[in-house]
Amino acid sequence: MGVIMNFAIFPIDKGDHIGEYVSKVVQHIKETGLTYQFSPMGTIIEAETVTELLKVVDDAYKIMDSISDRIYCVMNMDSNKNKSNMIKSKTASVEKRIGTVNK
Template sequence: MSILLEFSMFPISENCRDGDSVSAQVSKVIDVIDRSGVSYQLTPMGTIIETDTLKEALAIIELAYEQLKECDRVYSSLKFDIRNSKQNRLKSKIASVEKVLNREVNH
């Protein structure tokens, strides 16, 4: 099974922001994801992780939130893509599109 989870999580309360920046808090979240050992990809608008089970994905969300629990208010957005018959989709989905693009460029 492959669980792809794209999420963003950051404080929106004044007590955890440095002006408009939330980089320090987002860095805490990314650090805990990195240390967890799951595959992930940081993007400008969020982070994508891949786990073997939904339980593992939700545990990452809980770990991420623990990094921001001192904040009065935290915004989170989550999207799941759950597929039973595949693995390593964090890389293979991108490779599939790149393969198609190369074919189109060569014709």
């Protein structure tokens, strides 16, 4: 089984420059050992179960809650009982058709 989640969380009461706060969440994601891919608009995270990903969301909320009075969070998931390694396989499927997508 594989589950991927596109996830973004950030404070909306800290002005325009929020990299200092977002980096705390990305560091936590990095420390989980889960496969992830950071982008400017969110982070894609892959796990074996939805529960693992929801724990990441809960932990990220706790990180933001300690530094912000107002938090924005959005996420979406794709769960597939018959696949794993979905970040790589989904990217490879598109790249097979059009070439490299991430430079």
